[in-house]
Amino acid sequence: xxxxxxxxxxxxxxxxxxxxxxxxxxxxxxxxxxxxxxxxxxxxxxxxxxxxxxxxxxxxxxxxxxxxxxxxxxxxxxxxxxxxxxxxxxxxxxxxxxxxxxxxxxxxxxxxxxx
Amino acid sequence: xxxxxxxxxxxxxxxxxxxxxxxxxxxxxxxxxxxxxxxxxxxxxxxxxxxxxxxxxxxxxxxxxxxxxxxxxxxxxxxxxxxxxxxxxxxxxxxxxxxxxxxxxxxxxxxxxxxxxxxxxxxxxxxxxxxxxxxxxxxxxxxxxxxxxxxxxxxxxxxxxxxxxxxxxxxxxxxxxxxxxxxxxxxxxxxxxxxxxxxxxxxxxxxxxxxxxxxxxxxxxxxxxxxxxxxxxxxxxxxxxxxxxxxxxxxxxx
Ligand code: HEM
Ligand code: SF4
Ligand code: FES
Numbered sequence: 001x002x003x004x005x006x007x008x009x010x011x012x013x014x015x016x017x018x019x020x021x022x023x024x025x026x027x028x029x030x031x032x033x034x035x036x037x038x039x040x041x042x043x044x045x046x047x048x049x050x051x052x053x054x055x056x057x058x059x060x061x062x063x064x065x066x067x068x069x070x071x072x073x074x075x076x077x078x079x080x081x082x083x084x085x086x087x088x089x090x091x092x093x094x095x096x097x098x099x100x101x102x103x104x105x106x107x108x109x110x111x112x113x114x115x
Numbered sequence: 116x117x118x119x120x121x122x123x124x125x126x127x128x129x130x131x132x133x134x135x136x137x138x139x140x141x142x143x144x145x146x147x148x149x150x151x152x153x154x155x156x157x158x159x160x161x162x163x164x165x166x167x168x169x170x171x172x173x174x175x176x177x178x179x180x181x182x183x184x185x186x187x188x189x190x191x192x193x194x195x196x197x198x199x200x201x202x203x204x205x206x207x208x209x210x211x212x213x214x215x216x217x218x219x220x221x222x223x224x225x226x227x228x229x230x231x232x233x234x235x236x237x238x239x240x241x242x243x244x245x246x247x248x249x250x251x252x253x254x255x256x257x258x259x260x261x262x263x264x265x266x267x268x269x270x271x272x273x274x275x276x277x278x279x280x281x282x283x284x285x286x287x288x289x290x291x292x293x294x295x296x297x298x299x300x301x302x303x304x305x306x307x308x309x310x311x312x313x314x315x316x317x318x319x320x321x322x323x324x325x326x327x328x329x330x331x332x333x334x335x336x337x338x339x340x341x342x343x344x345x346x347x348x349x350x351x352x353x354x355x356x357x358x359x360x361x362x363x364x365x366x367x368x369x
Binding site: 002003004006007008073076077078080085 | 293330
């Protein structure tokens with residue numbers, strides 16, 4: 001992929017995350033006190049509210065993509081070499097996929113009531 | 116009246132205003148070992164004495180072995196870049212008096228291989244500069260009987276002329292934090308030159324150049340530190356050139 005496309009995704013995911021994380025935080029502090037919002041039943045209820053669960057999934061994807069691409073950038077600047085750079089590129093992509101899969105599993109299971 | 120004026124001027128010129136500065140010169144020879152030694156010399160200087168003058172004074176009278184590269188002595192050739200009291204500067208364009216210090220330390224520029232003492236190897240910068248196709252790219256460069264000069268309005272010249280002042284001294288690359296860790300990064304010098312030609316209305320090579328800089332070690336590895344523009348002795352402002360180029364790649368500029 002062209003580096004400019006990757007960086008457009010990087011900036012786009014950052015902007016998207018700012019918006020969605022703001023919504024996420026506003027939800028947490030406007031519905032009830034922040035302490036109450038962390039109670040077990042309330043957390044589970046969030047996951048069962050499908051639009052909210054979808055938003056959490058989106059935040060997971062945006063920040064995983066952004067964070068692991070950021071890590072890729074840091075590692076590419078730290079050390080150079082053909083095989084090292086290949087390992088960094090594919091390693092970050094794989095870690096990204098694994099994190100998204102694991103996070104999605106939590107969101108999916110909880111929203112379906114498998115707690 | 117005129118006679119007295121001249122006499123006064125002469126007498127003031129004869130009054131010695133020279134002061135003494137300690138010049139610390141980093142000496143190393145990577146061909147022998149990796150040791151850097153600092154040697155100190157007491158040098159007298161006037162208000163107008165440059166760091167290069169002082170180094171050449173040492174070389175002439177105190178230590179012939181000091182390796183230093185210079186040519187024009189007027190900030191034109193780009194040969195005499197070095198770290199002066201920790202900051203990349205041209206030795207011929209830096210007066211000792213402006214440094215406001217009793218000790219002046221000169222070291223080779225960071226981010227380049229050292230040849231010896233104050234001389235670094237600029238080969239990689241010249242290579243990345245050439246990669247940017249630093250010339251007009253267009254079909255009709257052959258001169259025919261019908262050829263005409265390529266006209267530009269003052270506004271069109273304004274778009275790039277600042278970037279054409281680059282003397283390839285390499286100070287910007289030496290100040291750049293990305294250059295310090297990413298050995299494959301193109302660097303502010305090359306990127307500023309890519310912009311210099313991309314922004315020239317006579318040039319047709321924009322897409323070729325944008326393709327070259329849009330690489331994993333290209334323009335995106337700039338993180339807006341701005342050190343390049345702070346140290347450039349010719350007011351080129353490579354950091355701005357880089358942001359303008361990003362404008363093309365992100366679709367803000369055509
Ligand atoms: C939502 C707020 C965020 C915004 C607006 C944001 C924005 C940015 C921007 C613009 C860059 C590019 C910087 C550059 O090229 O110099 C960047 C890089 C980076 N981001 Fe984020 N980011 C945010 C959240 C996060 C989070 C939560 C993480 C961790 C998961 C993260 C990890 C990184 C990493 C590792 C880099 C690479 C370091 C760098 O390039 O300097 N960011 N971010
Ligand atoms: S941009 Fe400025 S600092 Fe960099 S090489 Fe050109 S003249 Fe020197
Ligand atoms: S000697 Fe030419 S730039 Fe300093």
